[in-house]
Structures are given as C-alpha cells and as structure tokens.
Amino acid sequence: MHRIYWLALLLTMVIGSALSVIYVKHESRILFAELRNTQKLQDQEVIEWGRLQLQNSTLATHSNVESRARKTLKMRLPEEVQVVQLP
Amino acid sequence: MSDTEDRAIFYTGRHYFVLFLLLCLLAALIGRALYLQIVEKDFLVDQGGQRQIRTIETPAYRGTIFDRFGTPLAISTPVDSVWVNPAEILQNLPALKKVVAKLELDYRETVDLLKQKANKEFVYLKRQLEPELANRVANGVDGVYLKREYHRFYPAGEVVSHLVGFTDIDDRGQEGLELMYDGWLKAQPGKRRVIRNRRGAVVEDIAQVKRAQSGNDLTTSIDMRLQYIAYRSLARAMKYHAAKSGSAVMLDIKTGEILAMVNKPSYNPNQHKNMDPSQRRNRALTDVFEPGSAIKPFTLAAAIDRGLYSQKSQIDTSPGWLMVSGYPVKDVRNYGKLDLAGILRKSSNVGASLIARSMQKSELWQSFSDYGFGQTPGVSFPAESPGYFSHYSQWQPLDHATMGFGYGLSLSITQLARAYAVIANRGRRLDINLIKQDPGELLDNEISRHVMKASTANMVLQMMEQVVGPKGTAKQAAVAGYRIAGKTGTVKKNVDGGYQKDDYMAIFAGIAPVSNPRLVMAVVIDEPTQNGYYGGQVAAPVFQEVMSNALRILDIAPDNLPTLQARLVDQGA
Numbered sequence: 001m002h003r004i005y006w007l008a009l010l011l012t013m014v015i016g017s018a019l020s021v022i023y024v025k026h027e028s029r030i031l032f033a034e035l036r037n038t039q040k041l042q043d044q045e046v047i048e049w050g051r052l053q054l055q056n057s058t059l060a061t062h063s064n065v066e067s068r069a070r071k072t073l074k075m076r077l078p079e080e081v082q083v084v085q086l087p
Numbered sequence: 088m089s090d091t092e093d094r095a096i097f098y099t100g101r102h103y104f105v106l107f108l109l110l111c112l113l114a115a116l117i118g119r120a121l122y123l124q125i126v127e128k129d130f131l132v133d134q135g136g137q138r139q140i141r142t143i144e145t146p147a148y149r150g151t152i153f154d155r156f157g158t159p160l161a162i163s164t165p166v167d168s169v170w171v172n173p174a175e176i177l178q179n180l181p182a183l184k185k186v187v188a189k190l191e192l193d194y195r196e197t198v199d200l201l202k203q204k205a206n207k208e209f210v211y212l213k214r215q216l217e218p219e220l221a222n223r224v225a226n227g228v229d230g231v232y233l234k235r236e237y238h239r240f241y242p243a244g245e246v247v248s249h250l251v252g253f254t255d256i257d258d259r260g261q262e263g264l265e266l267m268y269d270g271w272l273k274a275q276p277g278k279r280r281v282i283r284n285r286r287g288a289v290v291e292d293i294a295q296v297k298r299a300q301s302g303n304d305l306t307t308s309i310d311m312r313l314q315y316i317a318y319r320s321l322a323r324a325m326k327y328h329a330a331k332s333g334s335a336v337m338l339d340i341k342t343g344e345i346l347a348m349v350n351k352p353s354y355n356p357n358q359h360k361n362m363d364p365s366q367r368r369n370r371a372l373t374d375v376f377e378p379g380s381a382i383k384p385f386t387l388a389a390a391i392d393r394g395l396y397s398q399k400s401q402i403d404t405s406p407g408w409l410m411v412s413g414y415p416v417k418d419v420r421n422y423g424k425l426d427l428a429g430i431l432r433k434s435s436n437v438g439a440s441l442i443a444r445s446m447q448k449s450e451l452w453q454s455f456s457d458y459g460f461g462q463t464p465g466v467s468f469p470a471e472s473p474g475y476f477s478h479y480s481q482w483q484p485l486d487h488a489t490m491g492f493g494y495g496l497s498l499s500i501t502q503l504a505r506a507y508a509v510i511a512n513r514g515r516r517l518d519i520n521l522i523k524q525d526p527g528e529l530l531d532n533e534i535s536r537h538v539m540k541a542s543t544a545n546m547v548l549q550m551m552e553q554v555v556g557p558k559g560t561a562k563q564a565a566v567a568g569y570r571i572a573g574k575t576g577t578v579k580k581n582v583d584g585g586y587q588k589d590d591y592m593a594i595f596a597g598i599a600p601v602s603n604p605r606l607v608m609a610v611v612i613d614e615p616t617q618n619g620y621y622g623g624q625v626a627a628p629v630f631q632e633v634m635s636n637a638l639r640i641l642d643i644a645p646d647n648l649p650t651l652q653a654r655l656v657d658q659g660a
Contacts, residue, residue: 029290036289043146043165047218050164050240057159057242062315077639083568083648 139282142296143289146235147274149258150302152251152265154243154311155344155523160251161265161356163237163258163274167221168214173201175230182228186212189224214256237274239265243311245353246318249369250309250521252469253356262367264521266469268305275300306523308344313337313637317347320632321610325351328593328615328625334371335629336504337608337637340598342524343508343517345466346606346637348372348501372464375474375497376611380434381576381594381622382493384547385506387427389454390442391543398546401426404437411488416440428550431574432559436492443491451490452479457538458506459516460498466521474498493576500594504609507596510547511604514539548572552601564597564627566635568645573597573630575622580614590614593625599634602646608634 069075123131152161169190176183180198187194190213197212204210212231215238216224225231239254241247252263260269277299282291317335325333337347350370354362368374390396407421418437422429430438443451456462461476475497477486486495498506501519509516516538551572555564561575576594579586596609610626619625638645 032289032291046148047165050162053159053162054164054240054242060158062312063319083645085644085648 139284140280140293141283141289142278142280144235145277145279145299146237147276147299147301149237149239149254149274150272150304152272153304153306154247154309154314155306155346156310157306158243158311160241160243160247160307160309160311161253162240162242164240165218166215166236166238167218167225167233168236169212169216169221169225170232170234171201171210171212172208172230172232173205173210174208177201177205179228179230182230186224186228186231189220190216241356243314244357245355246315246349247309247311248354248356249350249367249371250307250348251356253359262469263369264305264307267467272302272305274302308339308342308346308520308523309348310346310640312640313347313633314349316636317629317633318349318351318353320629321349321351321612324612324625324629327618328612328620329617330612330625331614332370332374333610333612333629334374334500335608335610335633336371336501337606337633338504338508338519340508340511340517340604340607343519344524345501345519345521347608347633348521368470369468371500372466372468372471373499375472375499376592376594376613377494377497377578377581378503379493379576379578379592379594380436380439381503381574381596381609382496383431383434383439383491384510384551384574385455385458386439386443386451386491387431387550388458388510388539388543388547389451390446391427391546392454392540393446393450395445396427396442398427402430402438402441404430404435404441407437409437409440409488411440412484414485416488416492427546428553431550432553432556434560434575439491440488441491444488448479448482448487451487452482454538455490455496457516457536458509459502460496460506462502464499464501464505464519466501466519468521472499474502493578494581500609500611503594503596503611504607507598507607507609509539510544510551511598511607512544513541514544548598548601548604551598555597559623560621561595561597561623561627563623564595564630564634566599566631566638568648569599569635569638569643570601570647571597571599571634572601573627575627577620577622591620593620593622595622595626595630597627597630597634599638600643600646605641605643606634606637608637 146165149163151159151163154160169186177198183198184194187197192213201210215236221233225233237258239258241251241253243251248263250263252261252265254260254265258274260266260272265272275297278296280293280296281289282293284290317337321333321335324330332351334350335347336345338344339346348369348371350368352366354366359367387396401424403424404418404422405424407418409416416436418433418435422433422435422438425433425435425438429435430442455476461473463471463473477496482490489495505516505519508519514537516536549572551574552570553559554575555561555571555573561573564573565571574596576592578592578594579588580590580592581587582590591614593612593615594610596607598604598607608630610629612625612629615625
C-alpha cells in the first residue's frame with residue numbers, strides 16, 4: 001500500500017513540476033516581451049535625446065545668442081567708467 | 088464456469104495476435120524515435136535552429152565629444168539603413184516599386200542594380216535615413232529590412248571642424264580628435280542569439296554572444312564661447328586683408344589647456360565630400376613658418392638667463408645693419424643705442440643678432456630647445472609638426488645670427504603659443520593639452536620644468552608690455568582695462584628656399600593680464616594682401632578682439648583701470 005501512495009505522490013509532483021515549467025516559460029516570454037518593449041522605448045528616448053541636444057545646440061549657437069542680445073534685448077558692453085570693482 | 092473457460096481458451100490466439108501487432112507498432116515507434124533522437128539528432132536540431140534562432144546585433148553608440156562645459160561638438164544619433172535581399176524582393180516587384188518611390192530612388196536603376204547583385208544576399212537600398220521614415224518604408228514589406236546605424240552630427244560645424252575632425256559612413260574616425268581618439272570613442276556592437284517566432288518577432292533571448300560596448304565620451308579643453316569668437320574674428324580679419332589662410336591658438340597657462348584653436352579656410356564636417364584636402368588641415372598644428380621677430384623675446388631671455396645682459400644694458404645697433412659672412416642683417420632704420428626693451432619695441436634685427444651671437448651656438452640651441460622649438464607640441468594630434476630647428480652643429484655663422492630674429496628655424500603657431508606660455512608662467516614649461524584636465528592631474532604640471540629663471544621671465548614680460556604700449560609696434564593689441572604683453576612678427580615667406588618679395592606672414596603673440604598672467608594667444612595670418620601686412624596691423628587686432636572678450640567671459644579681474652582705482656581711493660577716503 002505504501003508503495004502506491006509514494007507513486008501517487010511522485011506522479012503528482014512530476015505533473016506539478018511539468019505544469020510549472022510551462023507556466024514559468026510562459027511567464028518568461030511575457031517578461032521578455034516587456035523587456036523588448038522597454039528597450040524599444042529606451043531606443044526612442046535616446047533618439048529623442050539626441051534630437052533635443054542637437055536642437056539645443058542649434059538654438060544656443062553663439063551667433064544666435066549674440067545677435068538676440070544685441071538686437072532684441074539691446075544689450076551692450078559696459079564702458080570703462082561704468083565698471084565698479086567691489087572690495 | 089466451464090463456458091467461460093472455453094471462451095477464454097478460444098480467444099487466446101487472437102488475443103496474442105493483436106498484442107503482437109500492437110507491440111510491433113510500438114517497436115516501430117520506439118525505433119523511429121531512437122533513430123531521430125540518436126542518428127538524425129544533430130541534423131534536426133540544426134534545422135530547427137536555422138528556422139528559429141537568429142543572431143542579432145545589439146546597438147552601441149560612439150562616444151560624444153564635448154567642449155569643456157558639455158556643449159556637444161560631435162554626437163551620434165541613430166539612423167536606419169534600408170537593405171534588401173535581391174532574390175527575395177525581385178519576386179515581389181510591386182512592393183519594391185512602392186518602397187523605391189518612398190525612398191525617392193529611380194525604379195529602373197534600382198531593379199538593374201538588384202539584378203546585377205542577384206547572387207548577393209545583402210544590398211543597401213539607401214543608407215542613414217531618419218528612423219521614422221525608414222520604419223514607414225520598411226514596415227510590413229517582406230524582403231525589405233532595416234539595419235540600425237549611427238550618423239555623426241557636428242553641431243558646431245566649421246568653427247571647430249579641424250580639431251574634432253569627422254568619421255566616415257561606417258563610423259570610423261578619419262581626421263582630428265575623431266581619428267586620434269578613435270579607440271576610445273569607438274563603439275563595439277554586441278551580438279545576441281535569440282529565438283524568433285513565425286512572424287519574425289524576437290520571443291526569447293538565448294545567449295549573449297558579445298556584450299555591446301558603447302564608446303566613451305570625450306571632454307575637450309575647448310571653450311566654445313572663445314572658439315566661436317576667435318573663429319569669427321579670424322575670419323573677419325582674413326576677409327579684410329584678403330589673406331590666404333590663418334590660425335589662432337589660445338592657451339590657459341595655469342593648466343596648459345588649449346581653450347581655442349581656429350583655422351581658416353575651414354569646412355563643414357557635416358558635408359565633407361568633394362573637399363579640397365588643404366581645407367582639412369589643422370594648420371595651427373600642422374603648418375610651420377619662420378616666426379621672425381616674434382621669437383626675439385626668447386633670444387633676449389636666453390641671454391638674460393645666462394647673465395650676459397641686464398635691464399640697463401645698452402646695445403649699439405648703428406649703423407642699422409650688420410654684415411654676417413657677406414650677407415647684410417638690416418633694420419628698418421638706424422636706431423643707434425638701444426636698451427633691451429628698445430630692441431623689442433623697435434624690433435631691431437641687428438640688436439637681436441648681436442645678442443644671439445653673444446651666446447655660444449650650443450647655448451642658444453639649448454635654450455630654444457628648452458622653450459620647445461623643434462619639438463612637437465605633444466598633443467599627439469594627427470600630422471602634428473615639430474617644426475624645423477636644426478642641431479647647432481649644422482649652423483653656419485649666418486644661421487647663428489638669423490636665429491636671433493627668427494629666420495632659419497620654423498615652428499607652428501601652437502609651438503609659438505607654448506613658448507610664450509613659458510614666459511607667462513614665470514619660466515615654467517607646461518605640457519599643453521586638448522583634453523580637459525582633472526584638477527588632480529594638474530599636480531604634474533605644477534612640478535613642470537623650469538626652463539627660464541623666474542626673474543628673467545618677469546623682465547622679458549615687462550619689456551614685452553612696452554611693445555603693446557604707445558611707442559611699440561602693436562598698439563592695436565591693447566585691451567582697455569588690462570595690461571597686455573606681446574610681440575609682433577612680420578615675416579617674408581620662404582618658398583622653395585627663396586624669400587618672396589611681397590609675400591608676408593603677419594604674426595602676433597601675447598600674454599594677458601601682465602600682473603598675473605592667465606592667457607596666452609598667438610595669431611598668424613598668411614599672405615595678407617590688402618590694408619597692410621604688418622603683424623601689428625593684421626594679427627594684433629585679432630588678438631585684441633578675442634582677448635578682450637576672453638578676459639571678460641572668463642571673469643579675469645582688470646589690472647589696469649585708472650578710473651576704477653581712483654574711484655576706489657575716493658571711496659576709501
């Protein structure tokens with residue numbers, strides 16, 4: 001009798017293990033798909049970051065900044081008499 | 088009971104027959120299974136793998152090049168290249184036609200090209216497209232694929248192109264820092280083995296064959312604000328004087344870092360095809376010239392260092408010329424008796440020759456070598472030149488005299504700037520650098536070599552200040568509010584061993600501020616043909632413009648503001 005119980009137990013465990021393999025495999029594929037999506041997202045963000053950096057450097061070109069400062073904001077260099085040195 | 092027994096006996100034969108058949112079937116199945124599992128296993132696994140497992144490339148970026156404050160100078164952005172397998176796509180011409188139209192290619196030509204390459208498996212249709220466009224083109228079309236690549240952008244364009252250089256379409260450095268630091272910047276794309284499903288989507292990662300290794304970033308010593316001002320100023324001067332080419336270099340003497348290095352003519356590194364190679368040279372490091380009078384401070388320094396002259400020494404330069412082995416060394420006119428400062432201020436060739444000849448050849452050679460003449464600036468830039476400075480054993484008596492005023496040797500503008508940094512640094516020679524230095528590494532520079540006595544350097548600095556003063560040759564180099572020291576040079580060009588009558592190079596090198604030197608800048612302009620050609624007329628104004636901006640931008644306190652000092656006194660009283 002004992003032997004039958006043992007067999008039954010082992011059988012359940014084998015089947016349980018087989019099912020869990022299936023489950024884990026499935027889970028890993030889902031997670032992997034998620035990882036791929038995240039990587040794609042990261043890729044897109046990198047593209048965007050590069051684009052923004054380029055845009056930033058175009059807008060912040062020194063010639064651009066200087067002409068805006070001079071024309072739009074009417075900025076100029078102080079003359080010597082206007083310079084005050086703080087002690 | 089007997090009935091059932093009879094029946095049982097009756098059916099026994101059939102029973103075993105059926106059992107036998109079943110066993111045969113079972114044996115056949117097991118045999119087949121064993122055959123597949125043992126004999127054909129490798130073949131089958133291989134075939135299965137071929138249908139499912141792919142090796143794909145994982146992308147990695149080439150490092151970004153920055154200026155010292157993190158402004159990008161060269162940056163890689165992802166792009167996609169469209170490729171096809173000719174055998175596949177030629178079976179689906181309508182799809183190809185659509186793709187070709189979207190890529191704005193010629194349909195006939197493309198088909199011809201693909202037919203030519205029909206035995207290949209990989210043909211680029213178009214390289215380096217924006218990822219969005221590439222996706223729209225290739226999405227859902229069988230036989231059309233994308234390959235991720237990186238395109239290098241140079242936001243600062245021509246302003247810093249000689250320094251940064253550029254890469255080719257396969258992301259390999261071709262010029263400048265891109266070439267010099269290719270190994271450091273280079274990305275190593277990784278490889279992974281994956282399982283793909285029927286639709287081609289990756290469903291499982293099996294193994295990483297090679298780790299993707301992105302390139303390292305590089306932070307240069309360049310200050311883009313100064314670089315831009317220097318470039319603009321040089322370009323303006325070159326246009327005004329209708330000059331052939333020009334270069335300028337600015338050094339931070341405390342750290343030896345190159346803050347700005349500009350050349351004209353320049354080029355746009357974003358579109359460098361069909362370009363004249365002469366535009367590509369980083370002249371500041373590759374082109375050498377005879378420095379002429381700009382070298383006189385060093386002749387004086389070498390002699391003062393050896394105790395041959397003092398501040399009060401008088402040198403008789405009359406009658407304004409000097410015969411050396413049959414050749415005349417001439418001044419513009421007879422200056423008579425001059426002190427050392429006077430020799431610099433008037434830029435007397437006779438005086439400089441006499442001082443040079445007061446030293447042994449070997450002494451002059453040793454000092455000039457110590458100041459870095461004949462030695463590369465040491466930034467390991469491609470094609471960086473050490474200039475020309477022959478060993479004293481090869482000097483003729485005339486060479487000995489002309490060395491004193493800068494003929495018979497040649498150097499690059501960067502070498503000249505480095506030599507001026509020796510004077511600015513109270514006699515210490517620094518290593519110069521194109522890469523931003525860690526404060527920790529500066530300790531090495533702190534114990535840099537003394538190649539000139541501090542007292543000598545100070546004395547020469549004071550004399551050079553007079554050159555920029557009201558009686559000097561470089562009044563136009565003066566910067567309001569600051570004490571400036573410098574020296575001009577106007578050199579006749581030596582082409583193929585003969586001096587050209589009307590071809591000049593205008594040179595100016597200067598130091599600011601004199602009371603506590605921080606910056607050195609050297610400018611050379613080649614063949615100015617209009618509005619003057621003297622160093623003081625052509626190169627000094629470039630120095631003035633760039634230096635006045637640099638002193639303000641770097642927040643260096645003025646050391647020469649009489650009105651300011653007066654006001655301070657007022658407030659104090």
